[in-house]
Amino acid sequence: MRRQALLASIALLVLLAGCLGPLQTTSSPAAATDAEGTTLSTTGTGSVDAEADLAVVSVAVVATADSADAARGQVATDVERMRTALREAGVPDDAVTTASFAVFPEYDYTDGERTERGFRAVHAFRIETEPARAGEVVDVAVGNGASEVQGVSFTLTDETRAALRAQAIERAVAAARTDADAMAETVGLSVTGVETMSTAGGFTPVERFDVAESAADGARTSFEPGPVRVSVTVQVTYRAA
Structure with a gap:
């Protein structure tokens, strides 16, 4: 019985040693993967x-009148004059585009009371041209109907x-x-x-x-x-x- 028990103990130790060996070698690949x-x-x-x-000239044609239609009509007339002048100055039609358009009432305020005093129409344009011609475009536009120069930008x-x-x-x-x-x-x-x-x-x-x-x-x-x-x-x- 003692002999059999001793043999069984030795076999168990050999088995445990075989199981522990592979477990001790699996950490190296993980460390290499982390480094990579x-x-x-x-x-x-x-x-x-x-x-x-490229120069972008922003101008607006502005008119005031007693009625909305009259203000709109005046702006339309001035816009046509401005566009004709720009065309004659060599600015192509597709370089002149509408940026915004509005017609709205204007009021006076006296002693807390609001009184309508007419209408304002505004037609704003974006005009693209060569940088060297930006000043000329401003002069042509202002001299032929544009009431406001809202800005000039030089870009690409x-x-x-x-x-x-x-x-x-x-x-x-x-x-x-x-x-x-x-x-x-x-x-x-x-x-x-x-x-x-x-x-x-x-x-x-x-x-x-x-x-x-x-x-x-x-x-x-x-x-x-x-x-x-x-x-x-x-x-x-x-x-x-």
Whole structure:
């Protein structure tokens, strides 16, 4: 009996040793997988400056009258005169578009009482032209029916903006990669690829309305537009090992 009990104990110990061996070797692959899965997240910004190649002149034709229809009719007459003058100045019809139109009553307020004093009609336009002709367009519009110049902006055409944005993205990605390489080097790693990448940003138009002198005094309107900046920010997550 003692011999049989001793043999059974030895067999049990051998069995337990066989079970414990594999359990002690499974942790190494998990540690290697963690190292291979290291990621670095960086942000890069790139920008490009360029001269504006598009000017947008915002003007409005305004008229007041005793009735809404009379105000509307006066605006329609002045608008036709302005558009004819712009056409004769070489501004194509499709470069002149309506921005807004409204006809509304105006009131006087005396001793807390409201008295209607007529109607105002406003037809606002957006006129696109070359930056060098922005002052001329203002003078033609104001001299032929436009009552208000609501602003002048110097910006970029769609084609130019797309080309500059591509350059800005290239610079932003290069800046992000430079930071990623520096981060990886500090911990003894190297960048091995890109995990994710996204971008945001646009362009900054130059808004100006600083008419030098009144055209009525014999001087021409002139502008001095500054550069337009296209800026892009990219967020990149890199793989490193």
